Amino acid sequence: MRKRLSAKVSVAPFHVGVVLTPGFSLMAFASTVEPLRGANLIQGDVLYRWSHLSPEGGMVASGGRLEVKTQPLPKPADADLDMIVVCGGMGSDSYRHPKLTAFLRQMMRRDVMIGSVSTASFILAEAGLLDHRRCTVHWDYIEAFQEAFPQIDVINELFVIDGNVFTCAGGTAAMDVMLQFIRQRQGDLFASQVSDQFIYGTIRQPRDAQRMTLRNRLGVSQPALVKAIEIMESAVEAPLRSPDIARRVGVSTRQLERLFTRYLSCTPSQHYIRLRLEKARKLLRHSTLSVLEVGVASGFTSASHFARAYRQHFKRVPSADRTPETVPFLAEEREGPPRRKPRS
Template identity: 30%
Template sequence: MRMMALAVEQSAIEAVVVVLPESSIMSLASVLDPMRAANRVAGREVFRWRLLSADGQAVPLTCGVPIAVDGRFSLPLGGDLLLVIGGFNLERHAGTRFLATLQECARHFDMVAGIESGCWLLGRSGLLNGRKATAHWEELEDFARAFPELQVIGDRFVADGKYWTSGGASPTFDMMLHVIAERLGQASALDVASIFVYDQMHSPTDVQPFVSLGRIEARDPELAAAIRLMERTLERPMTVAALARRLSISQRKLETLFARILSTSPGAYYLRLRLQVAHRLVRDSGIPMRDIALRCGFDSLSAFSRAYRREYQASPLKMRSANRAAGVASARDGKR
């Protein structure tokens, strides 16, 4: 019996990582490096993984680096962990055949995770129906609208049964630490976090922030609270005076905090935050410009266009057209 238990303990956790073109290298690293580090900490192969792509060819990531893979994502396939990493232009990289393969393969894994846009693939495949799930904070509203049968929440990562979803690279790192803690124990997870000098392990229910505040949250809690309030009120922005009242500090103090720490004014930072969200929607969605303007707190399309042009030196329509043209050119290059 003791020998059998030892044999079970020594067996490696089998992981399959599926990565699609135009994914983030940080999301890929957040999956692979915690497993590598767990092997290092354990002094043996506790994780064994294969890297697959939809067609078995090297995958170009958003940074331009091609990632070699071990093979094609195809049947039959099984193991302990199935982790699907997606990025931009999913409809171009994952069609009905990919979704059918995902549906069938999911039956043969103990855990199935959608990472960044990989959560959309789990949603489209029907694997998340009736479950809780999350997506990147920029896409939460669109994700909820696309899959009304899901309970979409803004947590860093979500585990509902064997199906997991993660909203970005940093939450994915947290998710992998959580997997390591479940499989190998909390001490191993802490050892892995320490290798990367990662000193704040988040729980899955921590809310995804629009802005990563780092040490500001502990050092300047009033500034952090102001930014979080701005995040929550993008659609109906408040005046600086109203922000100060809500935060129970003087307007002068609020202005001093932003000037001292961020070298800008509260109003300018608020506007920049709204425009950053708008910029993502302009480039990466087909949402009408008028709806983007309203969603980001602009009373009229003309006011939105003026502010956007000042920030990005192009109108929203021109920016969307240029981005689509670049996507078409990239697709053509990939077929050569």
């Protein structure tokens, strides 16, 4: 049975507090608040209102450097919020603020709906709000989330509603979860009208895929090649030999090599190591694993082999990708409390 967001139906407008974190995603932010504005427009009345919040108030810069003015987090006793949505982005995997953590925990005890979009799932997890719950996060951060919170059940879905907490992959998926919420309060027809206002089409369901299919991503549809790459993607930490992959696909090793050369202009082993190095780069940027641990998680048994392959592919040493250079506020974060270590 699909779990639903429960909400108190009242005459007063439903109040959503949107908490912005440094480097928040503009796409996720707009996809959160625009359906609420669209609902008010269609109704011709104020069904929803929203406030922009942050721990200290003031201007908060998005990942694209556009700044939004926010109000300080209210005292929980004075907060007239029906829902809180924490909007994350680049850097949210390491962003921590004691005031925000305390606020979320207190509002949780008051049975206020709390959600996250994009990488803000890390913030909810660190606050303990996702313990014993299912959740999701942007696909690019799933592996880092699993490493940081192995006790939490994270799944690759657009959004997950578990009781009074929801998590969302981010991007336009935030629109899907808000439209789902509007549908539960105002009905299917009304939600469809809101969706049409944004030329959005069908409202996606939680279990719809976050990413394009492998066929679309690669631009190829050759069945044996697609299956071979699916096998590679599922066995990154313990890589398989090309003959083993060929046998699972049902072709000879030579046929497999010809398919990769014809459609991707590389050998199977070249594509495989590229996949492993891409995973390594994600873990370096979004987790606190050591460089050696990242290499092992990406299928390299030798630190020197990992460093050499990484440098050859990315033209830089692995340690240079520990923190994205395009997010300067992360350097300021490092001056505060130390980054968390993965939980055992």
